[in-house]
Amino acid sequence: AQSVTQPDIHITVSEGASLELRCNYSYGATPYLFWYVQSPGQGLQLLLKYFSGDTLVQGIKGFEAEFKRSQSSFNLRKPSVHWSDAAEYFCAVGAQGFGNEKLTFGTGTRLTIIP
Amino acid sequence: DVKVTQSSRYLVKRTGEKVFLECVQDMDHENMFWYRQDPGLGLRLIYFSYDVKMKEKGDIPEGYSVSREKKERFSLILESASTNQTSMYLCASSQGGSYNEQFFGPGTRLTVL
Numbered sequence: 233a234q235s236v237t238q239p240d241i242h243i244t245v246s247e248g249a250s251l252e253l254r255c256n257y258s259y260g261a262t263p264y265l266f267w268y269v270q271s272p273g274q275g276l277q278l279l280l281k282y283f284s285g286d287t288l289v290q291g292i293k294g295f296e297a298e299f300k301r302s303q304s305s306f307n308l309r310k311p312s313v314h315w316s317d318a319a320e321y322f323c324a325v326g327a328q329g330f331g332n333e334k335l336t337f338g339t340g341t342r343l344t345i346i347p
Numbered sequence: 348d349v350k351v352t353q354s355s356r357y358l359v360k361r362t363g364e365k366v367f368l369e370c371v372q373d374m375d376h377e378n379m380f381w382y383r384q385d386p387g388l389g390l391r392l393i394y395f396s397y398d399v400k401m402k403e404k405g406d407i408p409e410g411y412s413v414s415r416e417k418k419e420r421f422s423l424i425l426e427s428a429s430t431n432q433t434s435m436y437l438c439a440s441s442q443g444g445s446y447n448e449q450f451f452g453p454g455t456r457l458t459v460l
Contacts, residue, residue: 241387264446275351275437275451276390283446322389326446334380334405335449339389 238338255323264326351452370438379421
């Protein structure tokens, strides 16, 4: 069974500073990896995903993530955060195979932006 | 624009009541999912369905059942609501295939008194 760990419950970053949110996964084969964002009072929105190919993936809103198989990690980065990036971020791992399309989510990282 | 709608944003029920949460998607997606979201626990999968009348247990199915009679509609049923089922419930849908994006509804915040 797959699992995801987001070690940081809450991160505070100054507006304009860089950001890195950590995600570690456990899965026996090549995983499908996702980052979702949940803004206050909103549903979840996909930021980016990885399932093969280039290990550095670009997403919406200026986010990127890098898949590192050797470290079982899929960390999310942004070079300069904006106040509107304040939200909760969830990493998720998916398994391969028909009938196995469920995702396992991490516990989330809440991002606070200070002026 | 793709859309997943949930029947209620807020719901208050009493212990022992039967509760129905409805979810409808307009994207002709094969897969539909029910999660609950609790602080510090993230999203946990209750049930999912990859076809009409098909269902699979997720990680926390106890106390819940589901129904999918039509492709666009996926219902979550709490047969006898309990206070520990107070939570935010999120519905999602996706095309077939593990690598496809799940689209989420706005959620239903259920309080069981």
